[in-house]
Amino acid sequence: MHHDDRSGRLLVRVFPDHGAEWPVWGRWGAGRQGMLSPAHFPGLPAELVEDLRAWQRRWEDENPEPWVRRPSPQAAGRQAELDRLAQRLAAEVCAVADVQTDTWSSTG
Numbered sequence: 001m002h003h004d005d006r007s008g009r010l011l012v013r014v015f016p017d018h019g020a021e022w023p024v025w026g027r028w029g030a031g032r033q034g035m036l037s038p039a040h041f042p043g044l045p046a047e048l049v050e051d052l053r054a055w056q057r058r059w060e061d062e063n064p065e066p067w068v069r070r071p072s073p074q075a076a077g078r079q080a081e082l083d084r085l086a087q088r089l090a091a092e093v094c095a096v097a098d099v100q101t102d103t104w105s106s107t108g
Contacts, residue, residue, distance in 0.1 A: 012036065012093065014052075014086040015102035016059040018066040022052040023059070023082065024089070026097075041093055048088055055085055079103055 016023045020035055027033040038049045055078075062072065072078070083101055090099035 010093075010097035012089070012097045012099045013102055014082060014089065014099060016056055016063075016082075018060060018063075020056055022049070023056045024052060044089075044092055048085070048092065052085055052089070055082060 011027060013025045013027075014023050015025065017025075017035075021037070022035075024036045025034065026036045026040070038044055059078065062074065062078075079101075086099050086101045090097075093099065
């Protein structure tokens with residue numbers, strides 16, 4: 001998670017990657033970054049956690065080869081679903097974090 005000293009806010013990025021548990025990432029400290037876990041967000045609804053994990057699994061099933069991105073007829077719908085999940089996540093963590101989606105990696 002990236003901590004902005006000026007605002008006290010954390011920056012959470014939502015995007016898929018091969019081998020990830022779910023598509024939730026962040027930066028913190030002096031440039032450290034990586035996948036976050038549900039434990040970073042106490043009280044996060046289990047349904048949202050499972051929805052994010054299910055989205056990640058579907059994306060990985062549709063994109064089995066790392067670093068190979070092929071245009072997909074499902075890309076727009078997949079991105080719209082990820083945007084909705086990110087909005088749900090943002091609503092849950094709005095007291096401590098800002099959430100953004102990255103489209104380049106989810107539209108593969």
